[in-house]
Amino acid sequence: MADAAKKLPRIEINEKFCKGCSICVDFCPTDVLEMKGPVVVVKDLDACTRCQLCDLRCPDFAIQVFD
Amino acid sequence: MTAEAAKKQKLSVPFDYSKYLRGGKLPHIWCPGCGHGIILKALLRAIDKIGLTNDEICMVSGIGCSSRTPGYVDFNTMHTLHGRALSYATGIKMANPDLNLIVTTGDGDALAIGGNHFIHTCRRNIDMTILVYSNSIYGMTGGQFSPTTPEGSKTSTSPYGAMEPNFDCCELAKASGATFVARATSYHVAELERTIKAAIEHKGTSVVEILDQCPIYFGRQNKYKSASHMMEMIEKDGTVSVKQVDKLPPEKLEGKLLRGILHQVEGEEYCDKYAKIIEKAQD
Numbered sequence: 001m002a003d004a005a006k007k008l009p010r011i012e013i014n015e016k017f018c019k020g021c022s023i024c025v026d027f028c029p030t031d032v033l034e035m036k037g038p039v040v041v042v043k044d045l046d047a048c049t050r051c052q053l054c055d056l057r058c059p060d061f062a063i064q065v066f067d
Numbered sequence: 068m069t070a071e072a073a074k075k076q077k078l079s080v081p082f083d084y085s086k087y088l089r090g091g092k093l094p095h096i097w098c099p100g101c102g103h104g105i106i107l108k109a110l111l112r113a114i115d116k117i118g119l120t121n122d123e124i125c126m127v128s129g130i131g132c133s134s135r136t137p138g139y140v141d142f143n144t145m146h147t148l149h150g151r152a153l154s155y156a157t158g159i160k161m162a163n164p165d166l167n168l169i170v171t172t173g174d175g176d177a178l179a180i181g182g183n184h185f186i187h188t189c190r191r192n193i194d195m196t197i198l199v200y201s202n203s204i205y206g207m208t209g210g211q212f213s214p215t216t217p218e219g220s221k222t223s224t225s226p227y228g229a230m231e232p233n234f235d236c237c238e239l240a241k242a243s244g245a246t247f248v249a250r251a252t253s254y255h256v257a258e259l260e261r262t263i264k265a266a267i268e269h270k271g272t273s274v275v276e277i278l279d280q281c282p283i284y285f286g287r288q289n290k291y292k293s294a295s296h297m298m299e300m301i302e303k304d305g306t307v308s309v310k311q312v313d314k315l316p317p318e319k320l321e322g323k324l325l326r327g328i329l330h331q332v333e334g335e336e337y338c339d340k341y342a343k344i345i346e347k348a349q350d
């Protein structure tokens with residue numbers, strides 16, 4: 001299946017910078033991220049569309065999405 | 068794949084902020100969910116799109132959480148007195164007309180203690196970009212009301228609701244003579260970047276009022292659940308793009324602030340005018 005061969009993006013989260021505001025979680029259009037304790041984690045990488053909105057709205061330079 | 072090739076294929080390449088940042092300064096001091104960091108990032112992307120080098124920029128600020136911005140960037144920077152950033156910036160610009168002046172200021176810094184400097188800077192049409200981080204409150208000092216606090220909002224100094232009508236920063240800038248006036252939000256990030264870029268590229272005084280959120284003081288005191296809740300209610304639902312105004316019925320515009328470039332005209336720039344005066348005097 002094409003899906004199995006699909007190249008997944010890489011989401012890098014800097015836990016030292018993340019302050020847990022949850023803006024990226026709340027506004028991700030495809031619900032990829034979730035809060036785990038004080039920081040954000042990836043819940044469903046497969047759903048990521050690489051739109052970059054999480055990075056653009058992150059106030060803390062804490063999340064980046066690589067192709 | 069190279070960044071160039073990826074861009075062509077519209078694949079994502081995260082923006083590299085590090086070339087514009089002073090090493091070792093992050094994480095910044097702003098609270099969780101504060102919009103100031105979102106504005107800083109959009110500003111750096113705008114600067115990159117224009118292609119300015121670090122040395123071609125001078126960033127000046129007053130005092131406040133928003134005024135901490137210059138501390139993080141590797142440009143020529145100056146952190147000055149509360150409300151007085153524009154006076155310092157004016158002096159720097161007149162002595163170095165080739166520098167690109169960017170002033171980062173809070174609504175309190177720009178419009179309360181600095182209100183007089185604000186209107187007179189706009190009146191002169193000196194070439195600089197004034198970014199007003201407008202969070203409707205004095206963040207740094209504990210959430211007192213500011214000239215942009217909407218009437219009725221609770222703050223530390225208005226526990227029963229602010230009783231003064233608030234300033235419209237953009238109307239004030241326009242009436243005072245600024246030749247570029249725009250409003251943006253930290254929610255509409257791509258638009259924010261484009262607006263800042265246009266403001267920097269404009270020759271003359273450019274004012275961008277950027278609605279952002281102080282979840283710690285304004286948010287908590289006015290019963291917002293989170294930073295995202297504020298962005299949703301105040302920035303997304305509370306504004307309408309100038310491009311949509313004509314398409315919307317009047318009831319959909321009620322109580323909304325306009326977003327986008329609200330005013331742009333050509334006008335003779337102050338340093339250019341001053342150069343002519345010097346020429347005349349030397350004749």
Ligand SMILES: Cc1ncc(C[n+]2csc(CCOP(=O)(O)OP(=O)(O)O)c2C)c(N)n1
Nearest residue numbers: 130131132133149173174175176205206207
């Ligand atoms: C002359 C002077 N008066 C008062 C203060 C105290 N003060 C520091 S920051 C500030 C207000 C900052 O609010 P704003 O400009 O809206 O920025 P924010 O912190 O919300 O980003 C005040 C009143 C000061 N530093 N100097």
Ligand code: SF4
Nearest residue numbers: 028048049051052054
């Ligand atoms: S890039 Fe877009 S889809 Fe992927 S996690 Fe970020 S916001 Fe969600």
Ligand code: SF4
Nearest residue numbers: 097098101132206281
């Ligand atoms: S007090 Fe408010 S304005 Fe200041 S850093 Fe915290 S959230 Fe931002």
